[in-house]
Amino acid sequence: MISIIHANNEIGTIQDIKSIGEICKAKNIIFHVDAVQSFGKILFYPEEYNINLMSIAAHKLYGPKGIGALYISSGTKLEKIITGGYQERNRRAGTENIPAIAGFAKATELAYSTIHAESQREKELRDYMETLILKNIPLVTINGDLNNRLSNVSSLTIDNTMAESILFNLDLRGICISAGSACSSGTLNPSHVLLALGHDTKMAKSSIRVSLGKFNTKEDIDEFVKQLELVVEQERNLSDLY
């Protein structure tokens, strides 16, 4: 079995799942795609790409939390991990969360209705943001594949800062960004994704992830970059003192 994240959750890089799917088909390998980040943001075709299993989640496309789905291609056999009742055709026991299922369906419908226009809008906003940051804040690099990535994610390494401190100070100013993956928050380890890109631990710990969404505007970006500039300057002045 091959299991691939379609779009990386920290840096947004999009994997060529079509080519991987061809290899899987030729070699008769079960192919699982984690499409949680990409579903509803970029168009792709599980059947055409020879995908056997695909994981998606509602809260990534403005649907309710607590609901996801597993696409299972015809003929792919699964062993269940949650046993008990016969719900979901005996594949996953437990009372179904009908309101969340309905919400997920509606959220998907809404996301697909504007998928191209919204992706384009977010990409322009993100590119505007990165240009502004590179112009106004010294020693910043953008991580990952700059051409082949999700339109709403930006991973930035800001030399001579600590990401946790940047986050904390931006939070005080009403701005929420992250230091990487939510799955790793609470751990003190540097991002394995950034280490795999060749960053050392210090650089990885100086990296932030900025995610844009359908409710963000150009004014938000202007305000964010202004506050980021202040916070980074403050942080660097402090580190000069010690």
Next chain:
Amino acid sequence: MISIIHANNEIGTIQDIKSIGEICKAKNIIFHVDAVQSFGKILFYPEEYNINLMSIAAHKLYGPKGIGALYISSGTKLEKIITGGYQERNRRAGTENIPAIAGFAKATELAYSTIHAESQREKELRDYMETLILKNIPLVTINGDLNNRLSNVSSLTIDNTMAESILFNLDLRGICISAGSACSSGTLNPSHVLLALGHDTKMAKSSIRVSLGKFNTKEDIDEFVKQLELVVEQERNLSDLY
């Protein structure tokens, strides 16, 4: 390990978890209680009863669907079944459903604030219903332990009827009851609970479960018994024809 359902989901019988907990403690056996049906309806004390693990679910006490909780006593070690991120102290990976968690807490608070009064009210309503049914509909028996059961559940065997047909006809009249456990709906097997009580397959398939709730009134009961009487009569007349 001993795993016991506190109150049976089909017939409402309450198990003596306090005594079982004493045995478990004396013999050093891990004790799990499925309290999904009883939590918020009857008072009990996991710590005092030597319970190591207890499962509960929000939707059984008017909270949101899709959220449950596992009580884990101090010192009880668990192997996780859902792996990945470090959420929930590394015990269950996946983005937490915060709105549902908050809703569950509020639902619990509300349930506990009226636990005695509401139990008593539902018990009186249930007893009134059963008296009315036994008086008006021939060949009905009540299943399970009549003294030691949840106040809101009634399991009835109605001779010479098919539960599925009763359900269907009541549904057409706007009344929702069930033929047993939701976990078994979709299967054609008779209830294992009723078989264990000594019912044969035919009797088990003539059994319905009626659950009352905080929104039910005496008028609902009167209407339900009236409709049930009509539906049972119709069903028995039909079975006489064939």
